[in-house]
Amino acid sequence: MKTDSLANKVYVDLRRQILSNQLVPGMRLKEDEWARKTAVSRMAVREALTRLLGENLVVFGEKGGYFVKSMTPNDIREIRELRELLELGALRLLAQKPNTALLDTLDKICEDFTAMVEKGYLGGACDADMKFHETLISGACNAKLMELYQFSNIPLFHMKLGKMLMDDYAQTDREHRQIVNALRKQDLKLAQSTLVKHLERGEETALGLI
Structure with missing residues (x-):
């Protein structure tokens, strides 16, 4: 394989x-x-790190040496605000064009999340x-x-591996499932309020781990 x-x-x-913390x-x-x-050359790793440096994900x-960029309280607040704007907008669009196959996919992701937590595979x-x-x-x-979401390099700042209580994972699971169920019932208001609480809880957890 080429470098x-x-x-x-x-x-x-x-x-x-990095984005999943x-x-x-x-x-x-x-x-x-x-x-x-990763069984590659140091040159390949250096190229990858240089690219991440350009995206401001490492410093x-x-x-x-390269280090994962640290977040300030203001960074965390702004990340939560940006994610809220983008994801609430996505929910509005989803509500306008119901998609059963998509909701089934989200249900499957929820099942995968539950299984990983139960097995201790927090990564x-x-x-x-x-x-x-x-x-x-x-x-x-x-x-x-989608481009804006990806290019913004938005981390899931509340998922600090190994530092969360299992109750936090359980609450994340419940909130994800409630969002999907609300979309199935075409209850946009409930889906959006659950998402906002989910992101606010993530912000609070992240601030407590700094």
Whole structure:
């Protein structure tokens, strides 16, 4: 496989783990370590890290090395505000064009989330959480909305791997399912109020972990 393809593979994996907070803010990303983990050259890892640096997902340390960008309380507040604007907009679009297949997909993601938590695979639960919200956005069938969501590099800031209580995962599960059930009943108001509470709880949890 060519170096650029390998670099893209590492980039996609690192980006996914950063956005789902499996790689937490402040963590150093060592080139040699990730080269071993992903079975690629350090050059491929360096290309991936440089790309993430350009997206402002990692920063270069004062003494060298790449680190996952830390978030300030203001960053967290602004992330919550942006996610709320985009995801509430997606819910409005979804309500205008009901899609049973999409809701079935969201139900399956909820089942995957539950199974991952029950088995203790919290990294998998983080992935399922990220997939749930991305599916809400993509299901709105608005390419510009999806591009904005992806290009904004919006992390799921409440999913700090290993630092949340199991009650937090259970509450996330309940909120996801309530959003889907509300959409099935075409109760946009309930879907939106649940989403707002979900994001506000995420903001509060993230602030408590800084």
